[in-house]
Amino acid sequence: MRKNKITLSHIACFVALQCSLPVALPGYAREYFNPAMLGIDGPGKDITDLSAFEEGVGQMPGTYHVDVVINNAAQGTYDIPFSMQKNAQGQQSLQPCLSIDMLKSFRIRTELFPQLVGDGQCAVLNAIPMASAEFDFNHQRLLLSIPQAAVSTMARGWVAPDRLDEGINALLLNYTFTGGNTSARQSGNSDSDSYFLNLRPGLNLGPWRLRNYSTWNQNKTGDTKEESWDSVYTYAQRDIIALKSQLTLGDSTAPSDMFDSVPFRGVQLASDDDMLPESLRGYAPIIRGIARTNAQVSVKQNGYVIYQTYVSPGAFEIADMFPTGSSGDLDVTIKETDGSEQHQVIPFASLPVLQREGRLKYSVTSGQYRPYDGDIDKEWFSQATAIYGLPAGFTLYGGGQFAQHYQSLLAGFGKNLGELGAFSVDGTQAWSTQQDTDKESGQSWRVRYSKNMLATGTNISISGYRYSTSGYYSLSETLDTWRENEWKTSNERRRNRAEIMLNQSLGDVAGSLSVNAVSEDYWNSDREMRSIGVGYSNSFSGITWNLNYSYNRNTTAGRDSDKVYSEDQVFTLNFNIPLDCWLSNSWASYSLNTSKRGDTSHTVGLNGTALENQNLNWSIQESQTNHGQGNGGYANLDYQGTYARVNAGYGYDHDQRNLNYSIDGGIIAHAHGLTFSQSLGETAALVEAPGVSGVEVTNQTGVKTDFRGYTVVPYLSPYRENTVGLNPETLPDDADLTLTNQILTPTRGAIVRARFDTRVGKRVLMTLTRSNGKTVPFGAIVSVHGENQAQSFIVGDAGQVYLTGMPLSGSLLAKWGNAASEICKVTFQLPEEDNTIGVMQTNARCN
Template sequence: MLKSKTICFNLYIFLGTCFSGVVYADSFFNPNLISNIDNEVADLSRFDKGEGQPEGMYSVEIYVNDEYVETKNLIFYESDASSDDTGLLPCIDNKTLTNFGITLTENSKNKSEEVESKDSACENILDKIENSSVKFDFEGQKLFLSIPQIMFKNNVRGFIPPEKWDNGINAFLLNYNFTGRNSKNFKDNVDNNNYFLNLNPGINLGSWRFRNESSWNYASGESKQNKWRNIRTYVQKPIIPLRAELTLGDSFSNGTIFDSLGFRGIKLESDDNMLPDSMRGFAPTIKGIANSNAIVTVKQNGFVIYQISVPPGAFEIKDLYATSSSGNLDVTIKENNGKITQFVVPYSNVPILQREGRLKYELIGGEFRSGADYQDKPNFGQLSLVYGLPYNMTLYGGSQFSNNYQAYAIGLGGNLGTFGAISADVIQANSILPNDEHKKGQSFRLLYAKSINSTGTNFQIMGYRYSTQGYYTLNEVSYKKMAGREIVTDNGIIRDEG
């Protein structure tokens, strides 16, 4: 009988071990320890598992598609749609998103207005922008927004909205250069002193810029002189809506189509400095189609110069940085399933080429000033236009006119793919010479560039200017009438027998 009891006792122990219940242990913090008011204690259940952060306002660094935008105070609210361990989403209004360069659809705007009209904290940004994502790095106080490329109204690298541009502080500037020399001729007991001073004062006041360049020459002895000379004075102001700069006073034309000239008057000229670096100069537009979320890589001469993630569908790359060298662009599209598509975009460049849709212009009205006493100062006007067409072509032309001179120019340039790049233009000029002789002539210009990757060769052929005998520039016809003297120019002899 004793033996039977022992067996039963061991069986009970075995069964208890096999069928024991699962018990979990967890730490607990009594919220009454941080409150001395009955029935008003902090709700710490949110932090029991070490997840989540409290709602409220945080000063965060905002990154849009991994690019820093600004540091801003944002209100964060608790949301089940949060994809990170904070459990929070930010309140970002439409104006802020627009300042980021994001274009909201009408549907998104309507959703925003409906939510903002309610008493709730704010709308869900994930509902406002499809295929977007938000990640809040609480420890680093950084907010990362992932926005589809198609949502950006200015989808170019380095774009900064004009609302964020700064004129800088008001200031007085002064650059100067002073040189001097003293010598003495003991034989004749003569002192020779020579001094030269160059001054470049300037004033920045709001968006206006005043600049001056002056010089002073002093010499004693045989070459005695004491002369102050005002070289040029001008004021400038940016015209932001036109992406242009207004100049009043002494300046020079840019020489893109006609020869560069000095003048005193007014000039309105497009300013590339108001464009992002990725939109300056010429670079071809790359177009393609992605069948899925894909990575597009662009290489030139074996180096990666551009890479971007694109959603399914057609894509367009128009913000390649302009390069000084030519060379084919090798484009690779890598789909999310590993499939790779490759094609080549030939690339050569000549100075006149512009990106598709880019308009460069220069409008001048004023008095011609060469700084030479033997030339007149006729009033003149000038207009130059350069426009980037589709298919990497550029059309340009202009006009230059005064009382005794009229000139008209037209030209066309283009990236011809494997055949290189070329530009050609012609100027028709009607001139009245100092002896009242009427002349007509043409000037032709040709520029060609081609890169051969296989040999590493890059060459340019420049027939910069071929002019007929009757062609003269505005600078050449501005010489004064001087009896019995020949005026020799680059394109012939202007003679006045008086």
């Protein structure tokens, strides 16, 4: 038999032939895959209909959960139906079915294109010239390209009103309990106990939010016990989207951007800046202070205790106060273990009232004056304010307050000075009649200024000065004199007030400096108040240190007594050194604390975080003081769990031992039961992942689904897009998620539902064989029979299909064409053992 030989000449001819083929073929020829090739290993096999894949689409028509992106701007996540259609180039592709209402919500000017309305519910997108839609299947994104002329101009961060979620109907409760027990170690001293309970119940019903804020406080020293229960406020509130406003009925406080804050019980309609896009809206106070010992810090606002906690010696910062809906200065009391107290006044005021051109911000309030003292008459009053943005950076504002014994009018303007900052000036004319006195009148003038100098790193967040004449009284000062008893309050009132809050960056190497100061004096009194705080901080190679100085002076004088004053100055130096080389997530600290009273202490400590999610904070401190006080120590644990946050601390010194503890959390009662959580913010999300427990919520410390698959994301931003996700790496072996992230846009105070479709059950690799002995063909679509769900499975080679979330028994439907012979049904029964471990392999007959 002659052997065939391949020579170089043969190869050359073959290469030349191959190179010439593209020239001979038509330029429009397309690639084509013959489905019969799938049966090359078994002639006569049934072939799956692959027409959906021939044009390069690669996916079947159906409903997909996609992110909609218009002109590179994300619009949100929607369930969009897709069908096979020809695009503008005449090629088959998956095209979306978008309704006219949906296009309007995307700010597309549908009124300009009447041809958008087709025969069905789907808009004819080609009616907009140059418009196109592309389905990025790999990233599950629908990319819409719309000419700019066809899109309404909206500010960055704008959210369509129809996308806002009012949330579910629910009962909710926030609670905080703190306690402290002190045991005296020296004769002559008494044991003491202190307890504080804060309850914030609420009800969400449609767009309405009913809220209450109540506190209970008990202090016991020896045989003396003081106890009080206060309802700080109760109100019902809802938003009015069209007016970008909040309607409040009940207890609240009138806005303080012009007049001093006034508590009332009545009705209020006021603008809500959070409804504006982020690019169009302009503070919650951070309390800083210095404690000499393991101190109790209490915060009062408008006479109510709104916050209480325990701090270690040294500088502290409180940034997690629950908003009370009020405004006005914060009275901070730092009660040391030796019984001494420090008092600070933290200015809580808004920045200059500048508004963008054309923006109107308003408030209208009417109701009864709601004083802290129950003996004061609850006189009716009304207040109205308006702020309007004018061209050239000007803002005009004004308002009035009207009651039987008090009337006032205010007018002012603000100006954006560009590189020089921003300021506002206003004047108030008031007419007041105090109890048992004649009517008086007076004026008050105020200047406020702010500046953020990027070049020098200087930020003057609040700087203001106010002068009031001797005949000027505020609304509260006047109404507080009208009492049921004959006791009369002091007629002292504020004459001058100056305040400043400044932050200065000194560069990457030199650190930063902060200064805040408040000064007040009064008519008809020698009383003066001065409060100054200066801080410096820096870091190097992970080591941080800071210096803090605090000066507080309060002078009082009675008409028949000599001048009495209290004055204190405290200086602290703190170092924090990371110890990751020896103990991960831990730090060593040193603190020097000295005061004008002559008290000096040195404190060393260790602190850090523990557990997998770093949700356990721990600290140990040891200190030494002068004046023969000896040594003292303190240990603290703080655990942030799924259902609550728990804190416990123990300390001792020469005079006493003290134990303090706290717990705070939230509860939501909804249609599917009770869900316990961490303390709830104003707006929250109820996460539902039925049947899946212990799954972590991404970017949330300590938040996991409970035994039923429910949990709460305690803080969301209202009128903004919020992404809530589950960590798939923490899913049980027998569970899968269709989606791991959802985008929520809640209204203020809403409890919005974030439901995740879960598939809990076996993971199965099933080989499907038909009644004729042949396997179900490659590419067939398998779905769980009788279930209305988008998830389906595709058959691979040799009739094998990978299934997830399968029950122990049920039926499947396999389809590889439209004919009756191209559809079959599988009835299966899986063994119960090893239900949650690994992948089970089994065979099933498809009839």
